[in-house]
Amino acid sequence: MSFDYDLFVIGGGSGGVRAARVAAAEGVKVALAEEDRYGGTCVIRGCVPKKLMVFASEYAGMVEDAQAYGWDIQPGAFDWDAFKGKLHAELDRLEGIYRNLLKNSGVESFDQRAKMVDAHTVELSDGTQKTAKHILLAMGGRPVWPDLPGAELGISSNEIFHLEKLPESILIVGGGYIASEFAGIMNGLGVKTTQFYRGAQILRGFDDEARGLVAEEMQQRGVDIHCGTNVLEMRKEGDKIWVKATNGEERLFDQVMFATGRAPNTDNMGLAEIGVQLGRKGEVIVDDYGQTGVPSVFAVGDVTDRVNLTPVAIREGMAFVETVFKGNPTPVDHELIPTAIFTQPEMGTVGLSEEEAAEQEPIEVYATSFKPMQQAFAGRAERVLMKLIVSKATRKVLGCHIVAPGAGEMIQLAGIAVKMGATKEDFDRTVAVHPTMSEELVTMKAPVRSL
Ligand code: NDP
Numbered sequence: 001m002s003f004d005y006d007l008f009v010i011g012g013g014s015g016g017v018r019a020a021r022v023a024a025a026e027g028v029k030v031a032l033a034e035e036d037r038y039g040g041t042c043v044i045r046g047c048v049p050k051k052l053m054v055f056a057s058e059y060a061g062m063v064e065d066a067q068a069y070g071w072d073i074q075p076g077a078f079d080w081d082a083f084k085g086k087l088h089a090e091l092d093r094l095e096g097i098y099r100n101l102l103k104n105s106g107v108e109s110f111d112q113r114a115k116m117v118d119a120h121t122v123e124l125s126d127g128t129q130k131t132a133k134h135i136l137l138a139m140g141g142r143p144v145w146p147d148l149p150g151a152e153l154g155i156s157s158n159e160i161f162h163l164e165k166l167p168e169s170i171l172i173v174g175g176g177y178i179a180s181e182f183a184g185i186m187n188g189l190g191v192k193t194t195q196f197y198r199g200a201q202i203l204r205g206f207d208d209e210a211r212g213l214v215a216e217e218m219q220q221r222g223v224d225i226h227c228g229t230n231v232l233e234m235r236k237e238g239d240k241i242w243v244k245a246t247n248g249e250e251r252l253f254d255q256v257m258f259a260t261g262r263a264p265n266t267d268n269m270g271l272a273e274i275g276v277q278l279g280r281k282g283e284v285i286v287d288d289y290g291q292t293g294v295p296s297v298f299a300v301g302d303v304t305d306r307v308n309l310t311p312v313a314i315r316e317g318m319a320f321v322e323t324v325f326k327g328n329p330t331p332v333d334h335e336l337i338p339t340a341i342f343t344q345p346e347m348g349t350v351g352l353s354e355e356e357a358a359e360q361e362p363i364e365v366y367a368t369s370f371k372p373m374q375q376a377f378a379g380r381a382e383r384v385l386m387k388l389i390v391s392k393a394t395r396k397v398l399g400c401h402i403v404a405p406g407a408g409e410m411i412q413l414a415g416i417a418v419k420m421g422a423t424k425e426d427f428d429r430t431v432a433v434h435p436t437m438s439e440e441l442v443t444m445k446a447p448v449r450s451l
Contacts, residue, residue, distance in 0.1 A: 005031045006325075008122055008132035009107075010114045011265075013040020015301030015313030016138030017098055022321045024105040031132070032107050033114035033124060038098040039091075041140050041302070042310040048094065049087055049161045050181060054342045056083050057188025061221075068378035078189055080166045087161065116270035119296045123270075134324055137276075137284055137292075137299035138317070139265035141308065146173070146260050150234030153241050154256035157182065167191055167254030171243060173231055175202035177341050179259035180214070183223045184344035193223050194253070196245060198230040203341065207353035209367065210401040213385050217345050217403070220382065231256070264303045281305055288331035290320045298324065307334050338415030340408030345382065348411025350418050351399035354389055354451075362392040364447035366424070368440050372404065386440040388424065390447070395423035400441070410438045 007023050009016045012034030024030045037044045056078070063075040102109050114122040116135070123129050143156035155163075157178050168191065172183045175197030187193040195202070195218075202225065203211035219225055226247065233244040240252040264283045272278055276292045277285040283305035290298045298320050301313030315332050322330040338350035357363045367387040375382050384404035388397050400414045417426065432439035 003120060003131040003133045005029045005108075005130065005132040007031075007134045007136060008033070008114070008130055009136045009138055010122065010269075011040065011138035011140055011301075011303070012038040012098065012102075012109070013138060013140045013301060013313065014042050014310045015140075015317040016040070016136065017102060017317075018314045019136055019138065019300060019317030019320050020107045021101055021105045022318055023325050024107050026321065026325050028325050030107045031110065031130060032102060033110040033112055033122070035111070035113035035125070037091075037095050038102070038109075039095050043094050043098065044091055045158050045161060047310055049091060050157075050185070051342060052087055052090065053161075053185045053189075054181070054344070057185045058344070060188060060190065065375070065378040065380070078166070080163070080189075084161075084163075115268065116274050116276070116297075118274055119294050133296065135297045136317075136320060137266075137269075137271075137297065137303055138301050138313070139269070139303045141262040141264050141302040141305070143258065144261050144263045145258050146231070148231060148233060150236075150241075151231075151258070153234050153236060154258045156258055160257060163255070169253050170194070170255045170257060171196060171231075171241075171251075171253040172257045172259060173197075174259035174261070175199055175204060175227070176259060176261065177203075179257075180218070180343045181341065182257060182259060183225070184218060184221075184342075187218075187221060187223045188344060194251075195223055195225045196229045196231060197225065197227050198246075200227055202227065203343075203347070205353075206341070206347065206349060207387065207399065207401040208355055210347055210349065210353075210385055210387065210403050213369065213383065213403045214341075214343050214345060214347050217382055218343060221344060262302070262308070264305050266303060279305070289323045289329060290316055290332070291323075307337055309337065309339060312337060336415070336419045338411045338418075340411055342408065345384065345403050345405060346407040348402040348404075348407035348409075348414075349400070350411055350415040351397070352389055353399060353401070354387075354449075357389045357391075357398045358451045360398075363398065363451050364390045364392055364424075365449040365451065366390065366444040366446075367448050368444055370440070372437050373435060375405075384437055386438065386444070388427065388441065388444065390424045392450070395425060397422055397424060397427060402438070402441075404437050406437075414438075414441060 006028045007030045009020045009032040020032045112124040145151045172195045183195040230246045266282045284299040300316035302308045319330040319332045322328045341347045369385045387401040389399035430442045
């Protein structure tokens with residue numbers, strides 16, 4: 001049977017674009033459909049604009065620190081319009097790069113929605129049908145709103161990059177990556193920021209001591225965090241949003257942002273109809289090779305709701321090409337993935353939290369918390385944390401947790417050692433780089449706890 005293409009990719013985000021490009025480089029005939037902007041969540045409405053906003057929000061504090069270091073400079077006002085203009089010009093530039101990468105690698109792109117018709121056929125929104133030997137689902141995910149009266153008055157992280165003007169006050173609902181990162185961003189930009197989280201402590205799932213320090217430092221910097229609190233009801237009151245909380249409080253905010261989780265983009269895609277199995281959240285169920293129960297259909301990235309991170313989607317896309325087009329079946333290794341949460345302060349983490357490791361085996365905990373030199377000199381009270389979780393039996397470092405400025409950069413490097421199976425003694429054999437914060441990772445002599 002002959003097909004229009006060897007591969008049809010649905011979704012032009014990190015995973016889909018990488019798979020399409022790498023496959024095309026192997027001489028495979030590839031097409032890709034994207035209904036929105038190329039680059040996907042990470043480039044257009046996630047990691048990239050978020051990180052640029054983190055940078056923007058950190059400058060007020062830097063000016064104060066510079067004064068403490070003897071500079072005669074005064075903080076000015078933040079110009080949201082000027083920043084927003086530059087931000088969107090940068091996103092346009094990046095989207096152009098993504099489009100060109102596809103074009104230059106010979107991938108045929110359709111700026112349309114595509115849905116499945118059968119195991120080898122997709123239908124585009126203009127009604128044309130295309131056939132392919134293999135189909136890769138890479139549609140990503142989208143924010144979900146809680147079901148409560150007035151929720152439609154709130155925005156999600158998709159809209160925050162397009163605000164007409166910065167609000168004077170904002171309520172951020174949720175305690176995950178997105179909520180906690182935007183709480184820091186808004187606070188840094190001078191917006192009076194409140195965060196409601198329904199659980200006992202934000203950043204559930206991360207090391208308790210590390211997330212406790214992040215929460216404490218965020219509060220020190222001015223984020224008004226209310227744990228054990230959720231929104232009951234919202235309504236418009238003049239140009240503000242009235243919010244009734246589960247703790248009985250009623251307050252007015254200029255803006256409410258929900259960061260209450262994300263759902264895979266699998267609605268109305270014809271997937272269940274052709275026999276592709278979907279999970280409870282609508283995620284595409286795949287095996288270790290990204291293959292669905294329909295042999296010609298594979299999936300990568302957030303649409304599979306495994307580890308929802310861009311570098312993981314990219315790995316999955318490349319493993320798919322190895323498996324299907326290079327005759328080299330390659331499962332994706334989801335173990336020991338380093339990650340950073342761009343809260344203020346930043347948190348970098350790889351491996352098991354103290355709580356997870358202690359459930360699994362006897363461990364030693366090495367940790368130190370201190371005032372870093374640069375900030376202490378500037379008169380800031382902020383503290384950082386360096387923490388290693390060590391197996392008593394094998395001496396391997398099972399987890400590394402860093403809360404500090406630049407923790408994302410640090411954990412990338414510590415992640416190599418942990419991934420290689422380094423022991424505590426390997427860390428100890430490494431000479432410290434002085435004076436740095438991360439030198440503490442190789443100089444902690446005695447465990448603070450043995451569990
Ligand atoms: P998360 O799933 O991490 O967090 C969702 C938060 O919303 C949780 O605190 C959850 O509470 C809360 N929540 C869920 N439903 C409700 C509800 N009905 N009412 C109130 N609160 C609710 O999702 P995010 O949207 O923050 O992030 C999605 C994913 O994107 C992350 O898991 C991560 O993989 C990725 N990401 C990565 C980043 C990075 O690498 N720096 C940055 C941003 C996102 P509870 O804990 O009780 O369930």
